[in-house]
Amino acid sequence: MKDEPEILARAVVTECADCDICRFLMDTSCLFFPELYRLWDREKDTGEKITSGQLRALVDRCNFCALCPCPPVREKILRAKGAFIERDGLPGSVRVLEDVALMGRVCGTFPRLTQAVFRHGGLSRAARRVLGIHGQRTLPAFPKIDFFRWAEKQGLCRRPSAKTGRNVAYFAGCTAGYLFPEVAQAAVGVLQACGVAVWVPPQRCCGMPTLLEGDRKQTLRSVRENLQTLAAAVSAGFDIVCSCPTCGYFLRTLLPEGAYYTQAYQQSVGAGARHIMVPDSSPRSTSEPVRSFHRYDRAIYDTLFKDEGIFSGIDAMQRISVAEATQDLGAYLLHLSEEELRFSAFSGGSGRILYFPPCHQREQKIGRPYESLLSRIEGLRLEPIHGELYCCGMAGIMGFKAAFHDASLQLGRRLMEKIRKIQPERIVTDCLSCRLQFEQCLSYPVRHPVEMIRDAMQTGH
Numbered sequence: 001m002k003d004e005p006e007i008l009a010r011a012v013v014t015e016c017a018d019c020d021i022c023r024f025l026m027d028t029s030c031l032f033f034p035e036l037y038r039l040w041d042r043e044k045d046t047g048e049k050i051t052s053g054q055l056r057a058l059v060d061r062c063n064f065c066a067l068c069p070c071p072p073v074r075e076k077i078l079r080a081k082g083a084f085i086e087r088d089g090l091p092g093s094v095r096v097l098e099d100v101a102l103m104g105r106v107c108g109t110f111p112r113l114t115q116a117v118f119r120h121g122g123l124s125r126a127a128r129r130v131l132g133i134h135g136q137r138t139l140p141a142f143p144k145i146d147f148f149r150w151a152e153k154q155g156l157c158r159r160p161s162a163k164t165g166r167n168v169a170y171f172a173g174c175t176a177g178y179l180f181p182e183v184a185q186a187a188v189g190v191l192q193a194c195g196v197a198v199w200v201p202p203q204r205c206c207g208m209p210t211l212l213e214g215d216r217k218q219t220l221r222s223v224r225e226n227l228q229t230l231a232a233a234v235s236a237g238f239d240i241v242c243s244c245p246t247c248g249y250f251l252r253t254l255l256p257e258g259a260y261y262t263q264a265y266q267q268s269v270g271a272g273a274r275h276i277m278v279p280d281s282s283p284r285s286t287s288e289p290v291r292s293f294h295r296y297d298r299a300i301y302d303t304l305f306k307d308e309g310i311f312s313g314i315d316a317m318q319r320i321s322v323a324e325a326t327q328d329l330g331a332y333l334l335h336l337s338e339e340e341l342r343f344s345a346f347s348g349g350s351g352r353i354l355y356f357p358p359c360h361q362r363e364q365k366i367g368r369p370y371e372s373l374l375s376r377i378e379g380l381r382l383e384p385i386h387g388e389l390y391c392c393g394m395a396g397i398m399g400f401k402a403a404f405h406d407a408s409l410q411l412g413r414r415l416m417e418k419i420r421k422i423q424p425e426r427i428v429t430d431c432l433s434c435r436l437q438f439e440q441c442l443s444y445p446v447r448h449p450v451e452m453i454r455d456a457m458q459t460g461h
């Protein structure tokens with residue numbers, strides 16, 4: 001039977017109302033749970049049923065920051081969102097906005113015209129209305145040349161034959177690719193300076209923005225294309241490296257969900273008829289295959305452990321091979337030796353920087369690689385943000401949308417206040433979506449840690 005969106009959304013409401021943990025745990029870090037409990041309490045107190053429209057608006061409040069404790073509940077919220085979109089359709093403005101690559105290519109081809117349109121009062125209002133962008137949302141400047149065109153000119157898009165040594169297929173992601181090419185260039189520069197051979201393979205959006213919008217068709221299209229290229233890269237001896245924590249989270253964590261339960265995987269690890277072998281989910285920070293397993297009794301768990309998420313129609317072994325070969329750039333650099341990655345002392349300010357570990361970096365459970373790397377730069381004084389429940393609130397393209405803009409600022413307020421109290425010289429974060437929100441809400445310069453690393457290396461080599 002086709003998924004009924006209301007039934008799917010209602011099931012989440014009932015499950016979380018029964019459990020109740022997130023009523024208090026997530027009351028300041030998430031817009032979804034306070035609304036869920038408000039609707040639930042009202043229904044209980046007054047008998048007023050939660051309507052279809054309210055369920056739809058409720059699931060739209062989840063920005064998939066992954067801060068809440070139950071991945072299966074997040075998956076159900078996404079399924080409900082997807083079912084609403086499949087039945088009711090996606091607004092045209094969202095379809096344009098979610099295609100960051102298209103926006104980047106069009107606006108980047110005519111950067112001056114784009115800036116002029118968005119600076120001109122009347123034109124800007126009209127353009128924002130068409131695209132569904134909030135009037136107060138600061139728009140990024142589109143670069144004259146995006147990273148992919150730059151990489152093409154540098155000869156980085158031709159696949160080198162993977163030689164002995166370190167070989168990386170660099171997955172830049174759309175935000176660095178089309179809005180902040182300097183970050184992707186810094187990543188390439190650092191890797192090359194460390195003796196790593198870098199290839200920029202053909203790539204589409206990782207799929208997270210469309211997944212967040214509930215656009216399953218577009219998500220699957222992007223994922224299938226990327227998987228084909230990336231799986232071939234892995235077979236040819238390349239590690240896949242992401243400088244964007246959201247792309248990394250998507251490829252390493254979301255893509256393989258459920259794939260480990262499939263017959264193909266179970267056979268590949270020699271699970272017998274009586275057990276299901278599930279790899280230990282302890283942090284993976286290198287491309288070493290996972291080797292330790294939990295064993296579950298098949299008689300009990302066979303019906304529970306299933307590959308039935310959004311990606312279940314895609315070859316499970318391909319999903320696993322790409323996920324396990326993918327690494328966060330920070331984690332990859334941390335595993336280079338101190339000989340390969342040498343820093344000179346920081347110069348150019350007091351060196352008092354605040355490092356914000358973004359939600360999707362924390363959720364990858366790889367520790368804090370950039371904190372370790374930056375702390376090796378003499379003269380930098382690192383002010384890390386402690387506490388797991390801080391979120392900037394931007395949520396990728398959701399923060400641009402007229403309907404989500406105010407909520408996005410509200411969600412990020414706690415973090416902004418904390419940063420203002422610290423008063424750093426600059427903010428460093430690996431998430432470019434957070435960077436956009438920081439640039440909108442605060443007055444401190446913002447950089448990606450790999451830019452800091454590149455600068456520290458440049459002076460030292």
Ligand code: SF4
Nearest residue numbers: 016019021022070073
């Ligand atoms: S997300 Fe999980 S922990 Fe939170 S209320 Fe729902 S079931 Fe409970």
Ligand code: SF4
Nearest residue numbers: 030062063065066068
């Ligand atoms: S993923 Fe984030 S926004 Fe969605 S329910 Fe969990 S905490 Fe809330």
